Amino acid sequence: NAGVTQTPKFRVLKTGQSMTxxxxxxxxxxxMYWYRQDPGMGLRLIHYSxxxxxxxxxxxxxxxxxxxxxxxxxxxxxxxxxxxxxxVYFCASSKGTGAYEQYFGPGTRLTVT
Amino acid sequence: GDSVTQMEGPVTLSEEAFLTINCTYTATGYPSLFxxxxxxxxxxxxxxxxxxxxxxxxxxxxxxxxRKETTSFHLEKxxxxxxxxxxxxxxxxxxxxxxxxxxxxxxxxxxx
Numbered sequence: 001n002a003g004v005t006q007t008p009k010f011r012v013l014k015t016g017q018s019m020t021x022x023x024x025x026x027x028x029x030x031x032m033y034w035y036r037q038d039p040g041m042g043l044r045l046i047h048y049s050x051x052x053x054x055x056x057x058x059x060x061x062x063x064x065x066x067x068x069x070x071x072x073x074x075x076x077x078x079x080x081x082x083x084x085x086x087x088v089y090f091c092a093s094s095k096g097t098g099a100y101e102q103y104f105g106p107g108t109r110l111t112v113t
Numbered sequence: 114g115d116s117v118t119q120m121e122g123p124v125t126l127s128e129e130a131f132l133t134i135n136c137t138y139t140a141t142g143y144p145s146l147f148x149x150x151x152x153x154x155x156x157x158x159x160x161x162x163x164x165x166x167x168x169x170x171x172x173x174x175x176x177x178x179x180r181k182e183t184t185s186f187h188l189e190k191x192x193x194x195x196x197x198x199x200x201x202x203x204x205x206x207x208x209x210x211x212x213x214x215x216x217x218x219x220x221x222x223x224x225x
Contacts, residue, residue, distance in 0.1 A: 004156070031211060042117075042202060042215035043157070050211060058212065090156055097211045099145040099164045104156035 002026055004105035006091050012111045013081040021076040021108050023091030031094045032074040033058075033102065034066060036087040043090060049074055081112045115140045119203050119216035126193055126223050134188040134219045136177075136203035144205040146170075146179050146186040147213070151200045160188075160201070193223045 007022045023032065030051050035043040045058030049068040063085060065077045074093075078085060088109050092102040120135040138146065145164045149157040161170030166181035175190045186203060203216040 033212075040217050042217045043213075044215075045212050048211055056211070092157075098206050098208060099162065101147075101159045101162070102157075102213060104149075104158065106154075106156045 004091055004093055004103050006089075006105040006108050008108060009106070010109050012113065013078075014113055015082060017081050018077070018079050019081065019110075020078075021089055021091075021110075023074045023076070023093075023105060024072055025074075025091075025093040025103070026072065027093060027095075027103065028071070029093035029095050029103075030071075031097065031100075032068065033092040033094075034064070034074065034076045035090045035092065036060065037090060037107070038087050046076065046089075081110075083112045086110060086112045115144070115205060115207050115214050117203050117205055117214055117216035119201075119219050121217075122200075122220040124219060124221045126221070128195055128223055128225050129192045130223075132188070132190040132193045132197075132221070134201055134203075134221070136186045136188065136216060138184050138186065138203075138205050140184075140205055140207055142208045144207050146177070147204045147206070148175070148177055148186070148188050149202045149204060149215075151202065151218070153199070157202060193221070195223050195225055197221060198223045 033048045034046040047066040052071040091105040094100045094102045147162045148160040150160045161172040163170040163179035169178045204213045
């Protein structure tokens, strides 16, 4: 049981390049989330999904797109990377909302130069 | 809007000292409250939670009580260990919504 996995662990991009981060979960969870973590700011929600084929915007969605074609996978895309997107990105999944625990992946450290 | 405020760190303690990390929140309705912990190089994991007023969450010697009258959810541990060194995040989930709102995090360093 791997839980939540993220690929890649590290990435360096030049401004304007694109990339996709992959999140996979093996717990059959309906809900999946993408967060970014910046120093002194905690985690902020980028996008989330309430089930296969659905996506919704979170607190800081600009510059990112997501897709949930399969229940177990949630992809985060950067079409044209900017230095402001340098951050650590965490994926999470949960069985439900409200009081349900979110399970987090190990994170992807992205640097945009 | 809903928000979480935590005490700034870092908090530096000696082993076996008493720990308090303050957390207050602003929310409409009846949120669920959480403490998550992030060990170096890892993702976040749930430490404890409380879902209604006066509930006490506890795990691994840590405790926090949901105080609606003071809108607080302070984290406490009676005797910290070096292995407790980590970043601690207070968070709330607004009732019925698909999101967690996090505080900025408090780094704890425990020395032998």
